[in-house]
Amino acid sequence: MTKDVIALTQQLPDPRTLAAALLSGGPDLRLQTLGEGAVVQLTDDEGHPLVSIETPMLLAVPHEAQRLLGVQADRLGESVWWTEVRATAATEQAQRLAAVAAGRLVAVLGGVLWPPQAAEEGIGVVDTRAVQAPPPPHPGQPAVDVLTDVAAVVFQDRPVLALSSWLGNALLSAAAEGREVQVVTPPQTLLTLPARLALAEARGRWVVREEAGGYFDGLTGAVLGWQGDRFAAVPEGSRESGGSGTAAGFAPVPNPDERQLLLSLRTCHRADEQLVLGGALEAAWQHLTGAAPAAWGTAEPAGLPWSRRNLTAFARERAPRPTRLVVVGAPDHPAAAAVHVLRTADGVEEDIHLGIGYGKDEPPPFEALAGLADELASRHHLRSALFQVRTGRRDVNAPASFEPPPIPLALALGAEEYGRTAGARDEAVPLPEPPRAIGARRRPGRYFSLGEADSPTNWATLHALMAHLRSQKRMT
Structure with missing residues (x-):
């Protein structure tokens, strides 16, 4: 029940x-x-x-x-x-x-x-x-079902575990008190992208309750057990783990026909009265789905129609406190994003994590990434952007089973970030093709293509590129 x-x-x-x-x-x-x-x-x-x-x-x-x-x-x-x-x-x-x-x-x-x-x-x-x-167990947090000195345990029995206001408040309260949030769900529950990111940031744990009575980590597959005051990994080779550190229920579910395009964007704007936030996110959404975001809010469900001006007014009202938002797309273009707006000495920063789903007959628009990076650098004060692809559910939710890790496609640096590597020579960058200039001609940024989609060697290419850029920073 x-x-x-x-x-x-x-x-x-x-x-x-x-x-x-x-x-x-x-x-x-x-x-x-x-x-x-x-x-x-x-x-x-x-x-x-x-x-x-x-x-x-x-x-x-x-x-x-x-x-x-x-x-x-x-x-x-x-x-x-x-x-x-x-x-x-x-x-x-x-x-x-x-x-x-x-x-x-x-x-x-x-x-x-x-x-x-x-x-x-x-x-x-x-x-x-x-x-x-x-x-x-916690007078101010009715969502918490079990409270110990080190953990706040929340039981959820829903088809989708979202970043609800209940869960968000539990994460904030637990972090302030030095506790780990552990959310327990049935094996068929799916985890939304905003909830996954929030759990990761708070170092929380998704605990999956198997029908046979055991437990495992929904993101890593580690066999878990109640260790006195929290759920923790059961030592590999023990009877409880069945001789293995990974639960049998974490087996991969074949899903070759659906993919997710993942974007991590960072922008920085001058803080003034004319500033309207959300432009970079809206541009990415338009480029990659053909439509604008559908709704936004501080939690899931996101109940407000998409409006950059209303979003900005909300963040400005909260400043200088940070603002965390959830943005979602329409059903015909599944997408979800988590946005963190932060006032810093440099201005107003937007930290954006966006996931977009594509079905069997919807190939991800890889060819649009370079153009998107150019628009972000030209019009939306891009600092950096990482584009990745993975085999995953079209609804952008994570199942409690193994999923292959994402593969990086490209890295983009805005003019300011690239300017910090002023000594870098494009011809010396270890890439399969030369980087492209993006943004303003007089002071451009760079778009670095890392290789073909789904190529596992792209990770080695990204590591080599980052090492090259870091070395140039030390030289300048």
Whole structure:
């Protein structure tokens, strides 16, 4: 039985409706708020938490529900309110309460309940008098299910593990407290690109729970076990690991017909009132999919229609604090990006990681990369860009199975970055073809092609190129 139930409603659940939905599970329940009212929590009469609801989110782009939950967007209308109801893992009654509360919202406001079977699980009043729920492990983080001195463990039972506001807050809180976040999912769960990047940055771990009862790392395949206060790798050769350090469930799934184009871009702009962010990302999206991004937000689902001006206004309001954003594409052009906007002594930097998916009859536009690099250097203050390709799912999600690592295609340096290697001679660069000048003619950057697509020797070429550029920096 799932621990999360989501109400996708056609109308905004106002505070009175939320309270009525929560209390519809029975009379022996109490309400409390967390995070200055951002989270409403249902407790038993002793204050033990049972169900938490975060502030409803407006999805002006309903296909986000399709991307993350598999709910068809045509069932939702032009916009939809996304309300997450999260039950504690401690008791089955709490999970039934979540189904009752979310079902009440859908019944009153119209819409769709996820998962569909929750409608049957949440019928009637739930008896909570015998519930034995533990005290909250972290009063400010209702998403955390198990808390130890070194780890914050979150259980998620969804088709797609996304960088939700729950998960994002758990990562930030754990980092501030010196803990590692470990997210436990079933083996069929997929990991979105923004969630994968956030876990990597926070040094978190994706723990996959096998049907037979074992655990393994969803990104590396390492066999895991609960080692007193966290999930950790089981020593190779032990009985728990089956004599191998890699789980059998991590076997590769053949997928030769789908690919992902991966871009890591860094730009730096002068900080002034005329600055509008998002130009480099939009240019990359247009070049490589033929369309602009569809939606953006601070977490997944990304509920706001794409707008560079609104994005900039949000980041400016937060400055000088950094801003982290998620950007996604339309269903016919699957793509996702994580954007980090940071105010530095040099100006306003954008650190962008973009993944774009291509199907069987959609060859990645490798020939467009040099032109994209030229536009980024000419118009969007490019510092550096790395272009890579990999065999992977068209939806840009990562499965809990082995995937071949990406292969680098090209490296681009803007004028300022290339200028730091002023002693570099193009003819001395160890590449299969000479680099191309990009950007302004009077002060160009360089585009370095690393070889043919899917050639494993491209890694050696990239390492040689980087060593050459570093050596030139030391000489100047």
